[in-house]
Amino acid sequence: NRQPYRHQWADDTMSESKFESLKEGNPSALSISVDEPTGGLTAGLDPVMRATGGTWIAWGDGNADRVVTDEDDCVAVPPDADDQYTLRRLWLSDEAVDGYYAGLSNRVLWPLCHDRPDLVSFRPTDLAWYRRVNRQFAAAIRTHATPNAGIWIQDYHLGLVPSYLVDELPPGTTLGVFWHIPWPTPDVYESCPFGRELLVGLLGADVLGFHLESYATRFLECVDRFVPSAQIDRSERAIRHDGTATKLVASPMGVDTANYERRARAGNRARWESLCERYGIDPTCHIGIGVDRLDYTKGIPERLEALEQFFENHPDWRGSFTFVQKATPSRTGIPAYDRLGDRVRRRVERLQARFGTDTWQPVVYTEDILPVEDLVALYRRADLAIVSSLCDGMNLVAQEFVASSVDDDGVLVLGTDVGAAEVLGPHALLVDPTDTPQFADRIHDALTMSTSEVRSRMRAMRQVVTAHRLEAWMGEQLEYLAQNPLQSGRRPKN
Numbered sequence: 221n222r223q224p225y226r227h228q229w230a231d232d233t234m235s236e237s238k239f240e241s242l243k244e245g246n247p248s249a250l251s252i253s254v255d256e257p258t259g260g261l262t263a264g265l266d267p268v269m270r271a272t273g274g275t276w277i278a279w280g281d282g283n284a285d286r287v288v289t290d291e292d293d294c295v296a297v298p299p300d301a302d303d304q305y306t307l308r309r310l311w312l313s314d315e316a317v318d319g320y321y322a323g324l325s326n327r328v329l330w331p332l333c334h335d336r337p338d339l340v341s342f343r344p345t346d347l348a349w350y351r352r353v354n355r356q357f358a359a360a361i362r363t364h365a366t367p368n369a370g371i372w373i374q375d376y377h378l379g380l381v382p383s384y385l386v387d388e389l390p391p392g393t394t395l396g397v398f399w400h401i402p403w404p405t406p407d408v409y410e411s412c413p414f415g416r417e418l419l420v421g422l423l424g425a426d427v428l429g430f431h432l433e434s435y436a437t438r439f440l441e442c443v444d445r446f447v448p449s450a451q452i453d454r455s456e457r458a459i460r461h462d463g464t465a466t467k468l469v470a471s472p473m474g475v476d477t478a479n480y481e482r483r484a485r486a487g488n489r490a491r492w493e494s495l496c497e498r499y500g501i502d503p504t505c506h507i508g509i510g511v512d513r514l515d516y517t518k519g520i521p522e523r524l525e526a527l528e529q530f531f532e533n534h535p536d537w538r539g540s541f542t543f544v545q546k547a548t549p550s551r552t553g554i555p556a557y558d559r560l561g562d563r564v565r566r567r568v569e570r571l572q573a574r575f576g577t578d579t580w581q582p583v584v585y586t587e588d589i590l591p592v593e594d595l596v597a598l599y600r601r602a603d604l605a606i607v608s609s610l611c612d613g614m615n616l617v618a619q620e621f622v623a624s625s626v627d628d629d630g631v632l633v634l635g636t637d638v639g640a641a642e643v644l645g646p647h648a649l650l651v652d653p654t655d656t657p658q659f660a661d662r663i664h665d666a667l668t669m670s671t672s673e674v675r676s677r678m679r680a681m682r683q684v685v686t687a688h689r690l691e692a693w694m695g696e697q698l699e700y701l702a703q704n705p706l707q708s709g710r711r712p713k714n
């Protein structure tokens with residue numbers, strides 16, 4: 221779904237004369253900026269693609285589409301390097317994006333998979349767009365797939381693509397899907413408006429990956445209930461249906477640990493001091509952090525409630541502990557997200573009004589997007605990080621915090637229903653984010669933990685995140701694609 225590089229006209233205008241000079245083969249008349257890949261997955265896949273070559277197919281958001289047609293939109297990136305690969309963008313209309321992305325993906329699949337069927341808002345036209353855009357992706361894959369190619373599809377925006385490719389690909393190709401969010405129980409999944417169609421869609425894949433065993437098990441249970449004609453081999457985690465064979469695999473995604481460590485060690489005091497100045501953080505305070513998209517799954521209001529309880533129970537910490545909450549606005553325009561933003565901002569104001577002084581803020585709240593160096597400076601300096609999503613496929617922030625804690629001196633307070641708890645659980649302080657008194661106690665435990673315990677927990681977590689690093693996860697997934705464990709044959713058309 222996501223593109224690794226976004227090309228933007230610098231001045232956001234496309235004049236007639238610029239357009240004419242481009243058509244005459246004079247691109248220097250244009251000023252196009254290129255963003256670097258951000259986010260765990262795109263940043264992690266980019267070097268792999270540069271090493272292997274191949275084609276990355278993505279929805280092209282940005283504004284450089286005005287001179288690029290659907291036929292000639294293959295550009296090689298980066299422009300000046302030897303290790304290039306092809307980036308093919310699908311230029312979608314605003315209506316298509318509103319339907320398949322904001323609509324079906326984020327108003328139906330996202331709440332459903334995060335155990336919030338009450339927030340599902342289904343419009344039949346969104347499903348029509350989801351099918352249509354998924355068909356467009358499938359058509360692009362068909363065009364680019366060569367015999368024996370490995371095709372790797374990412375995430376819930378593209379769940380029907382595999383079924384559109386059954387019997388449509390060159391011989392020897394293997395098709396894998398990684399589903400980055402949880403999979404719901406059959407009782408929740410029952411309310412999916414295209415439940416059977418999506419399951420059969422995903423069964424077009426040879427390999428279907430989830431972060432956790434429990435998500436794979438729930439997928440299997442859903443197939444068992446809603447696709448009774450499928451044959452399920454539970455011990456093998458294999459599903460055969462209508463000529464397809466799908467192997468389910470569970471493999472928690474990691475982060476680029478070496479990169480976070482390097483950035484953390486390269487960081488300097490000045491960067492932290494300038495952050496303190498910018499956000500009015502008292503640098504002498506103990507620091508807690510939360511780094512999330514402003515999403516109802518991340519449990520931000522519950523966290524603020526626990527902080528309020530903590531400051532109420534422990535007045536001695538007022539003035540000497542500040543919590544920095546970085547919340548990136550996300551999916552704005554969807555009512556559930558807009559309501560959440562209002563609720564969070566009100567809670568922050570309430571905390572400030574109750575406990576804040578002229579010289580100290582209990583919570584420093586920002587919706588700014590920070591450069592990764594600033595984020596790493598926060599991770600390194602923080603005495604504790606709270607990752608307390610109510611439901612979260614994996615959560616990379618928890619692992620980034622650990623990877624950046626090169627001084628072994630931070631405590632991680634982690635929600636029990638965060639995927640990362642499966643990996644880091646024994647060494648983090650686990651919390652039920654809806655149990656406010658317990659949550660407030662955990663914050664106190666984190667702040668008063670002995671230095672030796674902090675160090676031994678952090679060292680153990682650092683070993684775990686290194687073992688599960690992004691490179692290892694990606695290697696494992698690509699190995700599955702190379703092996704095609706069930707040897708499910710793809711028959712070419714005709």
Ligand code: GDG
Nearest residue numbers: 259260400473548588589590591592612613614615616617
């Ligand atoms: C989905 C699943 C799963 C955040 N603020 C800034 C910034 N970030 C970066 C973080 C991190 C990423 O955004 C957030 O990743 P998460 O994994 O925490 O959460 P989702 O976006 O919900 O991701 C999740 C993931 O997919 C991968 O499978 O783990 O469960 O929900 O990398 O660092 N980066 C920068 N500035 C910011 O202000 N540079």
